[in-house]
Amino acid sequence: MAIPLSYIARNMVARRLTTALTAGGMGLVVYVFATVLMLAAGLQKTLVSTGQDDNVVVIRRGSQTEVQSGIDRSQAGIVDSIPDIATGEDGRPLVSREPVVLISLPKRSNGKAANVVIRGVTPAGLALRPQVHLVEGRMFRPGSAEVVAGRAISDGFQGAGLGETVRFASRDWTVVGVFDAGHSGFDSEIWGDAEQLLQAFRRTGYSSILFKLADPERFDAVKSELEADPRLTVELKRETRFYADQSEALAKFLTYLGTGISIIFSIGAIIGAMITMYASVASRVGEIGTLRALGFSRTAILVAFLGEALLLGLVGGVLGLLGASAMQALSISTTNFQTFAEIAFGFTLTPGIVMASLAFSLVMGFVGGFLPAARAARLRIVDALRAA
């Protein structure tokens, strides 16, 4: 026969301060654990939503990022003319040759400089990224010194707000619009007219070419065809894959750091739970004896105390998750080591993280409660009754 749950729950209420301190400690651990996982998930979500699955990015072979890549006009012409490129509503092929450079701009918050991506786009380039739409102002006019800024850049960097000017390549560029890219990586970019930017930066080649496949199934065929072409030194990646690869190192770093810290923290929290549960057992030796004398088995006692520890863990887990879910309102902006450019991303709470955090808190409760519960179960009735 099992000991009723209400007995277990009432024990926790009877020792409010201790319960609150222990659950609070566990809550903080779960909070840190969940927050870091949310950060890694937010980064991945940002970079995955940056790409479209049927879009293909072409960069110079081995260059890894757009900024390091370079494709001259003759090579671009060969890539442009393949028959596998989809056509847009206006009947023109959906292909965009883009120069991508980094400029350093001071942040609004502390005036320190960080690298921001400037991308030259074409009308087709806009059609290739349907998640991007203007929220303020208007689009830049082709052939003018006008740019539009992503929302994260507009909010975070000096000179990038609507109507302000940024100076680079010996010219002042007016920000005439702010666009929202649906929390994708483009939110951390500034866009201008491709040909204008090429001239301003005195470049003759593009950085990358983006096109949409007419038939998404043909990706592998197109890839092997172009990569084998002796006139070209390029590599092709699906846009989704391209951006996922760029976040790999930062996401891994965040996950490792978070897991490492959580493990260290959980040792502290488990010790806290253990102390609480040992005390809970010690102060109830008489009660345990009575329960045993009434006919409750050793297993029932073990289950009751383990249940109390698990409940303690659960309370901590829920507290921690509540705190972590409040973090969703914030976003963080840092330099991605792989692209050397600023990227803004949010905290994303996924069902997987909720499950992992709750499981983590229950494990802490279980590990912390097992030894004390075993001690309670091992008590002999006579000794226990005498102790009271």
Added chain:
Amino acid sequence: MFVLLFVLRNAFRHKLRTTLTVVGIVVAIVAFGVLRTIVDAWYAGANASSSARLVTRNSVSLTFSLPLTYAQKLRQVSGVTGVAWANWFGGVYIKESNFFPQFAISAQTYLDMYPEFVLSPEEHRAFMADRTGAIAGRKLAEKYGWKVGDQIPLRGTIYPGTWTFNLRGIYDGAESGTDTSTFFFHFDYLNEKVKQMYPRRGDQVGVFVEQLRDPDEAAAVSQAIDATFKNSLAETLTETEKAFQLGFVAMSEAILVAIQAVSFIVIVIIMAVMANTMAMTARERYGEYATLKALGFGAGFVAFLIFAESLGIAMLGAGVGIALTFPVAQGFADAVGAILSGLAISRETMLMQVGAGLLVGVIAAIVPAWRAARIRIVDGLRTIG
């Protein structure tokens, strides 16, 4: 004396509980120390930089280069006694996760300007004589098991193709803080190959480094340099080497702030654990405290007992924790390899660890001590553990 013994006996009355608490504090103090040391390591590059050197780069961003011809003009700027230059190479050694910094340098002038890279005269001569030669830091060479004479292939990401270098020397750091995980080779070799492949990209330099006659002139000289190239095709931005390095640190600031925040959260967590221990301890002993009061000891004495016990346990944990921080930080440094240079535990970190221990001990004792001091003798004698 007698009082101390009393406190000590009390502290170890519940051996298991006290041990667990001490272990918890040790873990927290170690974690705190290691996290702060990691943050310090980020700043190691900036701290090791010389105040007698300026760095000039393209004002647009580091990914833009400067013409090699600027070197002549830089030498003419008053206050500059030497000019060297370097290009970031960004090659991949076997696989992408094997990251280490690689620079193409103006060999003789660059090494003259960085006396902290110590190379034996024979190796120095061999490096200078071989245009495809390279030198690597001790830490880097040890990580990949390189020996002088090895051929090292790097796959270029910025400069296409596979580049093979002959390792002509392994340099050591003059001081313990010097980073020895960088790979250097001849700028002339890079420049020549680039000119063959992409004539337009030749004679371009990533950053210039200038030696100052007098470090106090840094601000004036950097302004003079930037003024020289104002309104040119490649405007420059000149700053001290330290500011240049701090610029990199600032890029990861969000992460550093998070690590620092976390290092304080661990202290808060352990505070909760410790406060819990002291609350339980005091509650069990209300009867004894009442007895002490009945014997004529004041409320202050009772509070003192609790504070002394709490502080004793916290400081024991802090002491063991500080001692353990050294091997743990070393183990961490060995695990991550060449990425973080020099995980040295600073004095400030240790002082902060002691401070954290004191804080935990004091805060944990406040509520229990207040309660025990206020307890009425009759109530206290009536309570059962």
